[in-house]
Amino acid sequence: MMETALRSELRKQGIFLTTLEELYNWGRKNSVWPLGFGLACCAIEMIAASMARWDLARFGAEVFRPSPRQADLMVVAGTVTKKMAPQVVRLYNQMAEPKYVIAMGACAISGGPFKQGYNVLKGIDRYLPVDVHIPGCPPRPEALLHAFMTLQQKIAAQPLTGPHRPRHLIAAAPSEYPIPEFGAHDLVPPNNPEIWQPPSITPAA
Amino acid sequence: MSIAAATNGKRHRLVPPPSPADGALGELLEISMGPQHPSTHGVFRMNLVLDGERVVKLKPVFGYLHRNHEKIAESMSYLGSMPYTDRLDYFCSLTNNWAYALAVEKLAGLQVPERAEYIRVITAELTRLQNHACLGGFLLQDMGASGTPLMYAFREREKILDLFEALTGARMMCNYMRFGGCRCDLPPGWREQAQRLVAEFPAFLDEFEALLNENEILMARTQGVGVLPASLAVNASISGPMLRASGVNYDIRKVDRYGIYDRFDFQVPLGEHGDVYDRYMVRILEMRESLKILRAALADLPEGPIMDPKARLRGFRPKPGEAYGRIEAPKGELGFYLISEGGPHPYRYRVRPPSFINLTILEDMCLGQLVADVVIILGSVDIVLGEVDR
Numbered sequence: 001m002m003e004t005a006l007r008s009e010l011r012k013q014g015i016f017l018t019t020l021e022e023l024y025n026w027g028r029k030n031s032v033w034p035l036g037f038g039l040a041c042c043a044i045e046m047i048a049a050s051m052a053r054w055d056l057a058r059f060g061a062e063v064f065r066p067s068p069r070q071a072d073l074m075v076v077a078g079t080v081t082k083k084m085a086p087q088v089v090r091l092y093n094q095m096a097e098p099k100y101v102i103a104m105g106a107c108a109i110s111g112g113p114f115k116q117g118y119n120v121l122k123g124i125d126r127y128l129p130v131d132v133h134i135p136g137c138p139p140r141p142e143a144l145l146h147a148f149m150t151l152q153q154k155i156a157a158q159p160l161t162g163p164h165r166p167r168h169l170i171a172a173a174p175s176e177y178p179i180p181e182f183g184a185h186d187l188v189p190p191n192n193p194e195i196w197q198p199p200s201i202t203p204a205a
Numbered sequence: 206m207s208i209a210a211a212t213n214g215k216r217h218r219l220v221p222p223p224s225p226a227d228g229a230l231g232e233l234l235e236i237s238m239g240p241q242h243p244s245t246h247g248v249f250r251m252n253l254v255l256d257g258e259r260v261v262k263l264k265p266v267f268g269y270l271h272r273n274h275e276k277i278a279e280s281m282s283y284l285g286s287m288p289y290t291d292r293l294d295y296f297c298s299l300t301n302n303w304a305y306a307l308a309v310e311k312l313a314g315l316q317v318p319e320r321a322e323y324i325r326v327i328t329a330e331l332t333r334l335q336n337h338a339c340l341g342g343f344l345l346q347d348m349g350a351s352g353t354p355l356m357y358a359f360r361e362r363e364k365i366l367d368l369f370e371a372l373t374g375a376r377m378m379c380n381y382m383r384f385g386g387c388r389c390d391l392p393p394g395w396r397e398q399a400q401r402l403v404a405e406f407p408a409f410l411d412e413f414e415a416l417l418n419e420n421e422i423l424m425a426r427t428q429g430v431g432v433l434p435a436s437l438a439v440n441a442s443i444s445g446p447m448l449r450a451s452g453v454n455y456d457i458r459k460v461d462r463y464g465i466y467d468r469f470d471f472q473v474p475l476g477e478h479g480d481v482y483d484r485y486m487v488r489i490l491e492m493r494e495s496l497k498i499l500r501a502a503l504a505d506l507p508e509g510p511i512m513d514p515k516a517r518l519r520g521f522r523p524k525p526g527e528a529y530g531r532i533e534a535p536k537g538e539l540g541f542y543l544i545s546e547g548g549p550h551p552y553r554y555r556v557r558p559p560s561f562i563n564l565t566i567l568e569d570m571c572l573g574q575l576v577a578d579v580v581i582i583l584g585s586v587d588i589v590l591g592e593v594d595r
């Protein structure tokens with residue numbers, strides 16, 4: 001591996017050196033296509049972020065695809081109700097690897113202001129592996145841009161080999177997650193135990 | 206101004222879509238449209254039965270965004286429900302605030318000071334401007350005008366949201382009105398900024414209209430499509446621009462004269478055909494009328510307090526009774542029905558959402574139409590799922 005100082009010195013001389021891993025990740029991180037999929041209020045801010053003022057196109061992410069087969073990123077923008085949760089997981093399963101999830105807004109993170117209601121899922125991370133959480137109700141478009149940049153950093157830092165390689169390069173890693181069903185009272189199962197478990201409460205001493 | 210005058214009376218030559226001569230149906234195809242569909246404006250689903258391209262049956266499926274708004278409100282204090290009303294129709298949080306505040310003020314007998322009434326009218330009409338502009342953008346996007354009209358509409362919307370943000374601290378979820386007035390006074394320079402916006406907005410409308418009103422494709426796609434007869438509209442209690450596009454002169458700003466709307470001189474634009482085109486045009490013309498109200502309200506804005514001195518924030522317990530407050534929200538009649546038992550929570554809290562009730566005649570408008578037109582008929586109803594499912 002070349003030293004950073006030497007490489008930047010060579011770049012000053014007009015010699016561009018890179019690694020295959022960097023080049024590959026550079027391409028991946030600058031063409032993240034989101035799924036055109038809005039659930040509630042946050043979707044309007046997501047649309048606003050893709051319009052002229054904030055211009056999501058600067059990040060290579062303005063191509064909202066209507067089909068999950070063509071999308072790399074799912075922005076869960078809004079309240080996930082118990083009726084909608086199975087469809088969200090199904091859409092995620094239909095996306096091709098590599099795929100990423102941004103949970104946008106208080107509702108997608110935790111149920112938000114509607115958490116006490118009987119029909120709202122208390123966070124989509126109970127069923128899907130979320131890469132970036134954005135707080136806010138709704139988050140401003142700047143916050144969504146920050147989430148995109150965070151996701152880009154995450155993609156750029158993924159090594160292609162070794163134990164920390166991205167999930168889509170690990171043959172045994174799951175690409176699909178079980179779809180919950182509406183049972184007698186609630187979604188069954190209430191969460192995917194492989195990716196989320198209720199926090200344990202230790203009794204006060 | 207009537208639609209015919211605004212468009213020089215132009216009408217596209219109507220070519221009725223071919224229909225089977227004997228009314229016989231071919232092989233039927235059942236499809237489910239939604240809840241993830243680029244043009245269902247959220248998470249709405251329609252189960253369609255098609256004969257070729259023609260709709261034979263349409264069954265709407267609701268509830269993908271049911272967030273228990275009414276049930277939560279029954280265990281909340283009256284003021285605690287105010288932020289939740291923002292999230293009903295998330296394009297128009299300020300008009301939602303107003304309708305709820307109006308209902309509670311009726312219940313508790315509060316008087317709104319003059320300045321607060323003016324601020325309410327100004328914010329509500331700004332909300333109407335941005336809602337109708339965005340609706341035009343979304344409707345045209347559904348027709349295949351990818352991006353451009355929506356970009357133009359959102360450019361104007363951002364200017365209005367800047368005003369909201371300066372006034373209330375939030376772009377979308379304003380949570381601004383209080384029982385007996387408004388939460389805070391206008392910041393310095395706000396009125397001038399709003400006046401500048403009102404002066405510049407007609408240029409956007411001129412551009413939008415010049416590009417679209419007499420556009421051959423727009424006329425061909427929308428004229429004679431999704432016709433809603435006035436009798437059906439009245440019987441189904443349709444309200445707002447949907448009703449007026451069918452030619453029924455009913456605007457709650459004129460009928461109830463709530464707030465101080467009797468002081469302003471404005472017309473109610475009416476359609477005559479009740480099709481998608483008239484619904485689009487009624488909204489465009491309504492924006493012009495909103496600008497008239499805004500100009501007058503911003504010029505006359507008096508000084509004074511913005512809260513009723515009798516209003517109490519803490520320990521607010523209205524007398525037992527019931528009240529229904531309604532306003533002309535951008536989408537139609539938005540009403541809140543409250544029953545108080547004298548406690549800190551409402552006993553019953555009911556929202557009369559315009560989007561939901563305007564959606565009930567969707568099948569009547571879509572029967573016999575082509576499946577591609579279902580998308581624009583739905584778009585012209587102007588629904589927001591937060592309000593439909595609550």
